[in-house]
Amino acid sequence: MSTATDALLFYGFLIPGGPDEGCPFWKRPHPEYPACADDTDETDSDEFIAAKYGLPQPATPYSEAAKDEYIAYWNAKRALLKPIGVEVETHCSGSYTMYALAISASRSIASRGDPIEFEALPVADPTWNQKLRDFCEKTGAPFSAPRWILASWWDQ
Secondary structure, eight states: OOOEEEEEEEEEEEESOSTTSOOOTTSOOBTTBTTOTTOSOOOOHHHHHHHHTTOOOOSSOOOSTTHHHHHHHHHHHHHHHHHHOEEEEEEEETTEEEEEEEEGGGOEEEETTOOOOOSSOOOOOTTHHHHHHHHHHHHOOOOOOOEEEEEEEEEO
């Protein structure tokens, strides 16, 4: 068994949704589990975001017969999400996941033994704050003042 610890550097902001913070914006609250720790809503953040941008999941439940429909959906979802340029970033650990919104182009991940060298500290693109604000308005995610964030991700 091995342990992987990654350093994450990104421009964005932390969002509620960790184990003690309530539901992340893409999940609906569950009356018995207000912190969503045991919520039955298995909505994926990318699926929620794609639906907000006009691409809902197929209505047909996944099956071998519906496989082609889902492959087309997954391909369309990837094509839709990439140019948005904002994504949900997970940090902390697999058993205690916390979340942030990050500008995709700003993300750097250094895995153990694989450092990243910078000639200079990164500079935020002047359009990034508005990109994050537009994303939040479209999806209903809470907005906070963006900044550079250094976080970690540990999983075994």
